[in-house]
Amino acid sequence: MSLIPSIIAASALTLVGVGAAISTGQKKVTVLIVTGQNNHDWVRSTPIIKDLLDETGRFDVSVSTTPTQDAPDDAWNDWSPKFEKYDVVLSDYNGKMWPEPVKAEFVRYVNDGGHVVLVHAANNAFTGWKEFERMAGLLWRDANYGDRLYLDENLKQVRQPKGQGPGGGHGAGHAYTIETRDEKNPIFKDLPEVWMHGSDELYHAQRGPAEDVHVLATAFSSKESGGTGVHEPMVWWIPYGKGKVITLVPGHLGTNDKYPTTYDCVGFRTVLQRSVEWVATDAVTIPRPKTFPGADKVSVVPKPAE
Template sequence: MPRKLIAALALIAAAALSATPSAAAAPERPFPPSAPAAQAAQAAADPHYEILVFSKTAGFRHSSIDDGLTALRELGTANNFTVDATEDAGAFTTAGLAPYEAVVFLSTTGDVLNDAQQTAFEQYINDGGGYVGVHAAADTEYDWPFYEGLAGALFQSHPAVQSATVQVEDRAHDATAHLDRAWQRTDEWYNYRTNPRASARVLASLDESSYSGGSMSGDHPIAWCKDYEGGRAFYTGGGHTDESYGQAEFRRHLLGGVRWAAGMTESDCRPETGYTSLFDGSGTSGWSQAGPGGFTLADDSLTSYGGLGMMWYTAKEFTGDYSVKLDWKMDDDSNSGVFLGFPASDDPWSAVNNGYEIQIDATDSPDRTTGSVYGFQAADIAARDAALNPPGEWNTYELRVTGERLEIFLNGRRINDFTNTDPARSLRQGHIGIQNHGDGDSVSFRNIRAKVLNAGPSAGEVKGVNGKCLDVDNSQTADGTKVQVWTCNGTAAQRWTVQGDGTVRALGKCLDVSGGGSADGTRIQLWTCNGTGSQSWQPQADGTVRNPQSGKCLDASGGTWNDGTPVHLWTCHTGPNQKWNLP
């Protein structure tokens, strides 16, 4: 059966099921009862598909290839896909690749395809095919620009095999949703010639301070995904060791990459930089509950219960243009939503009556189901269904406000485009909230983040304890220069620009947490701006300035604060040495 047709037939079947009348109970809100849909059922098994595993080597050959192939075959048996394996590049023809939903490059090395075979593979990707690169797939085809773009980055060097901390940045993708935010494992950790962050969604990165030999200046992606030239590309740097393929967490990571590349699950694989965390799972600072019920906090997620109520972000009112992203999951036919553009209030109905709700509900009417602007505009249902993961799997919303226009993206695909024309409401000013709809409605949220768009920077002094200014030591600009407090003197070393992307900049460089660390006392320094979480800062209502990645605050060290006192990272406590006035 031609590639992607199976998935299309599954969607047609789901649409047919959604026309069946319902005996479901009416929702708590005074709106018509819902009609069921296939989305309301628990996630079904994937339809059967085939993948090709290619492991030809023209350079170093990894002993783990055999273990990797065994693991993929066992995953296929358990998850309804068939694995064909080859080291014959002659398989790379239009006809030879046609049966496969994805092709796995399993630790290939060197030049493995000739010109005609490369052309056939390019066409396969252009036609919607999937690519999975494992470990030394990045040590392959250095002179083929298409492949470098597909893989995302190519190998440069590696230190000895050792344990390292993998920082999981995206826990909505099927390859990483099962992992904790920190994943400790042993492997051979590649350094790459370029950083893929600008062209791919980084799923996981290495904490270079947790091992020896990292050479990517503290921003070290190790797994990523991207849409590429019509197809899908997933890469993981793990898989050097034989033992990797016997590890349950790594196997599940590999399975998620295969499922996504084969089009069995959806995810937002667009590049992402400049977002500030509003909720990262470490706590609910800055959030307040309005109305009955609430949210439980577990596994870095907020899960709704009871209601009708709402958890809303009190620490900041969003004005102008902005983008909000968050991950959500329902386990059955539940009801929830995300609110934008409502005034500060402890009454959840204020958000309903004054703002806009982006709905999460599998079975309501079109203007009140997932992806709709509740009661105002339905989503493009065909686009929504093609992008939607079923109950039990994570989805990602992006809610992008430009002027009074609201674009809703589901797993990276735009499914709704709404413009507010009500003069009593405004998307450009208000708060963000997530709804707990009522008894029996259980929806989980995690990784809530926001980015100000097209906001002009504010520049001036950053004043802290005893009226002293945040200062770059001796106006130096080298990476790693000390940042300190000093008597305000009006020099360029004390002129900071607070950008809309959450960075705080002086002398052309960024305020940076050394090594992306999170321990109390971690050095704060000046560093080349790189878009990582170690350079994101979020002013709080209590006057502190928080680094969302670590959950800790900018702090003037010690108990006395003289000229030259360094600043560092410290657990937030709202003492005078953590209070800052930004320009």
């Protein structure tokens, strides 16, 4: 089986509707993107995420950038994002552990009804921060760190205990199909059951507490691509206190990645936009683009002018 499917570029005209998600007078969802460190190209990905949220007209987006890894303590002490001011906190961060007061504020925010979106390597972060690991449920950890969830060949969910099987990883980047596992969830309700995602890392064998995990979508991790040979969770959410946390493990962007990147995939962009709206409101008003991909072709937005 070829790992390089056809790619179709969505013309600007066929993207009609993407920016028309809200009606006049509808209150915008406030979003804080936390960024500043990552083992991926956050300098590019954070503005892209902000732009794709802005384009819907549904969100009011702010960005909080952490100090650098080697910044003095005073800089970290001065960094105090006000999570409680926002409907959603979206993490594009994978770096130094946050200061204890920020961690406490974050836990309080979610416990009191806040909403969190973790994108790609954001679920790799904060090894040993138990409350964050409970919120994420499944994280990039080794096999001895926690349990693993996957779907077997009969699409039955399997819980593999810690110490058995592989730990967190991914094979070669490639385009792959994403399959809906909860068609009633508003994020996926009118999307194709199976659609082709652009070239990306396909995370496998994520580990953690794995408690109250609601799997919304999976992808088959082929052994041909260096994967596990089972269906791995791609999108899931977890209730935490009065709040909830949704994780999207697609979203790789490396420093040398050129167009079309993961963030040019119409399917991924749509799911990310809708996930941010849903986690805050339990509903989705952002329409499905006319160019949303099917099962056999990747659909990408037009290449930006240089």
